[in-house]
Amino acid sequence: MSIEVRQAPNGFAGEILGADPECEEDFEAVHQAFLDHGVITIRNLPLSPEAQLAFSRRFGPLMGRRPSTPDKVLMPGQPEIVILSNRKENGENVGITDAGRYWHSDLCFEEEPNLGTIVHAIEVPPEGGDTLFADLGQAYATLPDDLKSRIEGKRAAHTFRKHYLEVMAEGSPRPPLTEEQFAALKETYHPIARTHPDTGRKTLFINPGHTTHVEGMDEAESQGLLDALFEHCLQPQFIYRHKWWVGDTVIWDNRRVMHNAEPYDMGRYTRHMHRTCIHGDRPF
Numbered sequence: 001m002s003i004e005v006r007q008a009p010n011g012f013a014g015e016i017l018g019a020d021p022e023c024e025e026d027f028e029a030v031h032q033a034f035l036d037h038g039v040i041t042i043r044n045l046p047l048s049p050e051a052q053l054a055f056s057r058r059f060g061p062l063m064g065r066r067p068s069t070p071d072k073v074l075m076p077g078q079p080e081i082v083i084l085s086n087r088k089e090n091g092e093n094v095g096i097t098d099a100g101r102y103w104h105s106d107l108c109f110e111e112e113p114n115l116g117t118i119v120h121a122i123e124v125p126p127e128g129g130d131t132l133f134a135d136l137g138q139a140y141a142t143l144p145d146d147l148k149s150r151i152e153g154k155r156a157a158h159t160f161r162k163h164y165l166e167v168m169a170e171g172s173p174r175p176p177l178t179e180e181q182f183a184a185l186k187e188t189y190h191p192i193a194r195t196h197p198d199t200g201r202k203t204l205f206i207n208p209g210h211t212t213h214v215e216g217m218d219e220a221e222s223q224g225l226l227d228a229l230f231e232h233c234l235q236p237q238f239i240y241r242h243k244w245w246v247g248d249t250v251i252w253d254n255r256r257v258m259h260n261a262e263p264y265d266m267g268r269y270t271r272h273m274h275r276t277c278i279h280g281d282r283p284f
């Protein structure tokens with residue numbers, strides 16, 4: 001069966017059929033679709049943890065253990081796989097139950113943020129639990145001139161601390177970070193508009209979850225600017241809603257999109273997924 005790439009019916013994402021994760025030629029088509037669309041879904045491709053790791057490494061080195069991720073949610077023996085799940089074993093959660101329920105880009109607060117994330121769905125709820133993606137490349141391309149000039153040459157601060165403290169204060173059931181991990185969560189500055197290293201396109205690199213302020217601006221001005229940017233980015237024409245099916249492997253480009261995982265009824269349904277993260281470059 002040959003590989004087929006098509007546009008998702010409800011947004012900018014791409015859908016791929018017939019890809020063999022072990023085939024080099026297929027990978028070239030998958031990688032091109034990833035750059036073209038920013039989010040791609042390979043449908044109906046069961047992947048063992050080993051196969052997911054091998055496939056993920058085709059994109060680049062993996063990120064592994066991070067200060068922002070509790071060790072308990074890493075797959076035993078395979079710490080490059082983070083388990084996103086509300087399954088329990090012996091009365092304990094095996095993964096992060098409430099991961100990503102806010103607009104963010106994965107690991108944007110690191111000096112060299114995540115290039116891309118690969119999530120493979122093993123069990124999904126029949127309703128709820130969709131993931132939304134916003135195309136920040138298109139958002140930058142359509143940004144009004146006054147906003148474009150206000151962010152020219154500016155950097156913004158990113159941190160995981162703010163979100164972590166918020167979810168823990170709300171009673172998140174996720175395992176806490178160790179003191180050492182929390183202490184290692186730094187504040188990092190990145191350009192508000194970055195240049196995508198593979199496509200050369202400019203894209204916004206900010207998100208409501210982790211971006212706290214604009215460097216060198218007083219708080220009110222900084223918040224006003226960020227709010228105006230977020231309002232622009234979250235217009236419906238830039239959003240793709242992903243409804244998960246079992247066997248989906250979704251790959252997104254964190255250099256170009258931000259995402260938001262919607263909740264589902266965790267008392268009734270199970271959602272179980274494996275996530276790998278690919279190491280990226282320092283934004284410029």
Ligand SMILES: [Fe+2]
Binds near residue numbers: 105
């Ligand atoms: Fe995420």
